Amino acid sequence: MQRPKIVLSSRVWRKEHEVLLDYCEVQRWKGPGPIPRELLLEWLADADGFFSSGNVNIDNELLDAAPNLKVIAQSSVGYNNVDIDACTKRGIPFGNTAGVPVEAVANLVFGLLLTLTRRIHEGWELVKNGEWKEVFGEDLYGKTLGIIGMGDIGSAVAKRAKVSGMNIIYHNRSRREDDMEIGATYVSFDRLLEVADCVVVLAPLSEATRGMFGEAEFAMMKNTAYFINGARGAIVQTGALYEALKNNQIAYAALDVTDPEPLPKDHPLLSLSNIFITPHIGSATYDTRKRMTEVAIGNILAGLERKPLPVCVNQEANY
Numbered sequence: 343m344q345r346p347k348i349v350l351s352s353r354v355w356r357k358e359h360e361v362l363l364d365y366c367e368v369q370r371w372k373g374p375g376p377i378p379r380e381l382l383l384e385w386l387a388d389a390d391g392f393f394s395s396g397n398v399n400i401d402n403e404l405l406d407a408a409p410n411l412k413v414i415a416q417s418s419v420g421y422n423n424v425d426i427d428a429c430t431k432r433g434i435p436f437g438n439t440a441g442v443p444v445e446a447v448a449n450l451v452f453g454l455l456l457t458l459t460r461r462i463h464e465g466w467e468l469v470k471n472g473e474w475k476e477v478f479g480e481d482l483y484g485k486t487l488g489i490i491g492m493g494d495i496g497s498a499v500a501k502r503a504k505v506s507g508m509n510i511i512y513h514n515r516s517r518r519e520d521d522m523e524i525g526a527t528y529v530s531f532d533r534l535l536e537v538a539d540c541v542v543v544l545a546p547l548s549e550a551t552r553g554m555f556g557e558a559e560f561a562m563m564k565n566t567a568y569f570i571n572g573a574r575g576a577i578v579q580t581g582a583l584y585e586a587l588k589n590n591q592i593a594y595a596a597l598d599v600t601d602p603e604p605l606p607k608d609h610p611l612l613s614l615s616n617i618f619i620t621p622h623i624g625s626a627t628y629d630t631r632k633r634m635t636e637v638a639i640g641n642i643l644a645g646l647e648r649k650p651l652p653v654c655v656n657q658e659a660n661y
């Protein structure tokens with residue numbers, strides 16, 4: 343019997359990749375750089391499954407080029423690169439890894455918050471340069487943390503902030519019924535910007551959140567405010583953030599995600615002294631990435647057999 347064919351647009355971990363080889367013909371892009379679009383469409387022409395990565399646009403053009411696709415799985419929580427309606431219309435279930443990297447991302451975001459407020463990175467730079475000087479920062483205790491996007495990751499960050507003695511406010515599309523349990527107070531977006539000492543962005547990127555932070559929003563924030571983006575770069579208007587930091591309209595920013603991503607070496611943001619950037623490593627721990635790959639492969643194998651994907655975004659199209 344002919345084995346199903348799957349296309350992988352990026353690397354996966356070796357052991358898990360071997361599991362796929364037991365069941366499927368695998369065509370895998372090994373880089374360098376992202377797979378050229380034309381080649382990807384060519385490979386997908388007779389593919390049954392697609393193990394995609396966040397840097398591939400999954401749109402009508404791609405789906406039209408892949409008439410046999412039974413399943414698409416991606417090893418990430420975010421799926422802003424995917425036209426979910428287009429997948430659903432074609433009856434193709436799309437699986438992500440929701441729930442898996444919660445603790446890893448929450449730790450990174452809280453780590454960024456601590457690094458910024460205690461200037462840990464600045465202290466290390468001084469010591470490396472032979473200067474043994476105190477660097478003064480801020481306490482978290484008694485400060486107000488404003489979380490934009492109180493999903494699983496937001497509440498895991500809130501838990502960490504709570505034990506550090508912070509007051510927590512949040513804004514979401516709608517109020518969470520369990521916010522008392524989390525110990526967070528629902529406020530309007532504007533109110534959050536006005537009163538938060540630290541603003542953390544964890545909302546998914548959608549048409550509603552794209553460019554959500556621009557000139558007006560930074561102007562509403564305290565000029566002592568710390569701003570952290572652990573979600574997607576395009577939620578923030580990069581030019582407006584640059585101006586707000588340069589003009590000390592806000593105090594400091596830490597980003598794990600940028601727009602563009604990656605940032606070119608000569609990008610103006612990199613010339614500022616009140617910013618700290620990590621290269622999109624929220625979920626990058628060995629255990630978490632391994633588990634994410636396992637979940638994505640579980641989704642692929644289920645879809646190939648037309649069985650329900652264990653973690654599926656468009657349930658309407660799930661088997």
Ligand code: DGY
Pocket residue numbers: 396417418419420421443573624625
């Ligand atoms: C996610 O899972 O969406 C992380 O941002 C990694 O891409």
